[in-house]
Amino acid sequence: MASFRTIPLLAIFLLVPGLIVAQSKKPNTLHPPRARLNAVDRLSRMTPEQRQRALAKLSPERRAILEDRLERYNQLPAAQKERLRAQTETFQSMPPERQEAVRKTFRQFNNLPDDRRKPVQQELRRLRSMAEPERSERMNSEAFHNRYSPDERQILENLAALVPPE
Amino acid sequence: MRCPMKTNEEPELLLDYCAERLSPEAAALLENHLESCRDCRAFSRAQQSTWDALDLWEPMPVPVDFDRKLYAQIDKYEESGWWTRFWHRSIWPTGGFGPIIPFAAAGVATIAVAAILYFAPLVPSTPQVKIESSDLEQIEMTLDDIEMFKQLAPASAKS
């Protein structure tokens, strides 16, 4: 154990001056998915005062939305949180254009009328819990065509195929 | 079977028997012996009663705000200076220092003091709670994605 512990010490020895200088010139790069998720966790654990300072640059509207999302994320059971984190990490590791396609379809799904969103959501959950052959069979069935409009079928097809599996 | 009390060989057999940790075969063997050995029988009865009496003591309930207090301490630790964090990491969690730690700490401290004195004007004084605008956008996007997966989760994965 002791030999392992010398590694971080040596790293500090060599990197401290570099880090101090580098800190002030940090470029605005896209962080890896894991780092983004950890940033979410850090933000969610801040005290209200710290969070207020951290989010000071956001407009009141954006801040309210973000805080609401954080609150809901915080209230999730640990196991569900872990599952969602894993999915998000996989998803954010996909090519950006693929991610954007999923987000766009999801926006279309959110714009469905209230009375259609729920059945489509239920159908999507059902499709995502199916293995591929079973899913294809269901999507090609007559009942499926009768139950959903072409737009809805498109949304279901895109999301079921593009979103990474559980 | 040799008497565990008289021979003092594997006397823990009697403890294990009362704790129901013996295999069925070993328990059967010991029970055979108990029928013929008064000392072991008396020991076993007394131990069993003690074992049962100890069951009376139920654990304390877990405090409701345990996690909140712990995370507050973790945040405090994270916001402390790097030297405090380094110092805590140098102490083994089970107590004591690693053998090389005092020497390494002395060396690093010297270098760190020199570096801090030399670079003092460059050391950013920004608190850790400050988050860049670009980082905030990424956090917003990540929360949106999490929300999306939450809504799309199959029924079996909801809890």
Added chain:
Amino acid sequence: MTSAFALEQDAELMLRVRDGDSVSFGLLLERHRGPVIHFVYRMVLNRAVAEELAQEVFLRVYRSRASYEPTAKFTTWLFRIAAHLALNWIRDRKNEKNQERLDDDSQQGIGLQVADLRPTVEQTLVGNVRLQEVRRAIEALPSKQRAAVVMHKYHEMEYSQIAKILQCSESAVKSLLFRAYESLRLRLAHIA
């Protein structure tokens, strides 16, 4: 106390904590918070102190995550930290001159525990007396014997694991337990 699979899972989670995954830390906390609090409480016999020490256990786990190596079972490592803190607290407490009673919350604790079972008044009184006897008998044990009994009886640990936690040989653990149970048998003979 936990299956081999669970132990592997703990080590896996801790390695993820080492890599910066805070959700894994939350899962470890969820799994082990109860056992650690219960262990520490049975060692120090004071709720407030138990809570404080259990917090320190998890804080130390968090602080030392970067140097974590799965060389031992995670629970062995965790309980070694807990035992170290509890034994130190007991030692320091012993050295204090004007020692308060350790069981300052005993009445409240017993009241809560027995009340939950909704017994009659008489049963409650008898239960209280018996429970107090058990607490006193355990409190009277030397601290290392107490640690061994608590891990053996309440956490169902093997001798080998207790030995690793207390950093002594397996035969020393068996001897500790033998002497401890002998004292308990004598002290509890009249209520057992």
